[in-house]
Amino acid sequence: MQLPNEIFIPEIARLVAEGKQVVFTPTGVSMRPFIEGGVDNVTLVQPNALQVGDIVLAEIQPQHYVLHRIYALQGDNLTLMGDGNLFGTEHCTRREILAKVIAIHSPKGRNKPITRAWLWRHMLRTRRLWLKIYRHVCI
Amino acid sequence: MKVIPGFALRPLGNEYLLIAESVELVNFNAMITLNESAAYLWRNVADKESFDEHTLADLLLAEYEVSPEQALADARKTIQSWKEAKLLTDL
Numbered sequence: 164m165q166l167p168n169e170i171f172i173p174e175i176a177r178l179v180a181e182g183k184q185v186v187f188t189p190t191g192v193s194m195r196p197f198i199e200g201g202v203d204n205v206t207l208v209q210p211n212a213l214q215v216g217d218i219v220l221a222e223i224q225p226q227h228y229v230l231h232r233i234y235a236l237q238g239d240n241l242t243l244m245g246d247g248n249l250f251g252t253e254h255c256t257r258r259e260i261l262a263k264v265i266a267i268h269s270p271k272g273r274n275k276p277i278t279r280a281w282l283w284r285h286m287l288r289t290r291r292l293w294l295k296i297y298r299h300v301c302i
Numbered sequence: 303m304k305v306i307p308g309f310a311l312r313p314l315g316n317e318y319l320l321i322a323e324s325v326e327l328v329n330f331n332a333m334i335t336l337n338e339s340a341a342y343l344w345r346n347v348a349d350k351e352s353f354d355e356h357t358l359a360d361l362l363l364a365e366y367e368v369s370p371e372q373a374l375a376d377a378r379k380t381i382q383s384w385k386e387a388k389l390l391t392d393l
Contacts (some may be wrong), residue, residue, distance in 0.1 A: 171330065176316060178328050187330035204331060 172220070172228045175207065176261040184208055185262070188228045193245030194218070196297045197280065198230070199225035203269055205230070218264040218277025219243065223253045230264070234284060246283060250290055303381075303390045305348050311341055314321070320344065332385045339366065340380055355381055 168239060175185050185207045191200040196204065197218070211221055217233050219244060235242035241260065243253040267275040288295070307332055309332075310323040318341040322332035336344060339362065344359050347353045358377035368376070384390050 170314065172311065174319065175330065183323075185330060186327065245383045 172261070174224075174247065175220070179207055179209055179262040185267075186268075193247045194230060194232070194258060195247035195294060196301065197246050197275070197278070197283075198231075198267055199269075203267050203275065205264045206266040206268070208265050209259040210257075210263040212235050213241075213257065213260065213263065214279070216281065216284070219260045220262040220264075221253070221255050222261060223255050228261075229253055232280060233282070246280060249287075249294075275299075303392050304350060304352055304353065305344070305384075306389055306391050311336070311344055311348075318344075329363075336388075339376075340383075343377075343380060345377075357368065 167265060173188070175187060178185050180269050183193050187199055187207070188202070189198060194200070205218075206221060206229045210217075212283040213233060213236065215233050215236050217279065218230065219241075220228060221241075223229050223243070229243060229245070231245045234239055234244045239258075241255055243255065247289050252289070254273070264277070266277065269275055273289060283290075308322055308324060309320050310328075312321060314335075315337075318336045320334050320336055320341075322329040342365060343361055345357050347357065350357070355374060355377040358380055359370065359373040360372040362376055363370060364381075366373075377378045381390070
């Protein structure tokens, strides 16, 4: 999920580093079907105890931020991918992970379940079809 | 009127962010940006039990070289925008 408000992200990162929980609404469609950009809110905390399947806010290049899921983790190196993307991954180190998502809130006040999306991560080949169904049924 | 408690003023570049903030949680969905003069006004009324457009106009006159008429007009405009952003309460 591309975050257009680059100026806000360093502030968000700073507050998270201070130990605060930060709520904001990400934009974009790259985390469908788990996060609907511009609609759902996410709560971010310090990125401790990272695991494959966590959704993280990362600075993958200077001032270029994504809110994507960890698809692989080897020592200090992480591979990220948007759940709504059909291809394309990002690579970064733990140092570039600014925050971790601990809650996703839909506008109706319900919390979406936080999942590591094991099944979704392993069905890349049929993802295009499922995303198409999601767009028709849920949007 | 007075300001609704729970907002923190944070500098960001040439402007200021007014963010809903508690000890543990910062909500970027409840946020507006303020320019330098609006931030100055906010800082000076945030702890006041009550203020009105004349309070803001007096603050502007004390800090900036403006006419009383211009200060009052700016004060009214500021209060209007704060009301629209739901930052004020009449209680």
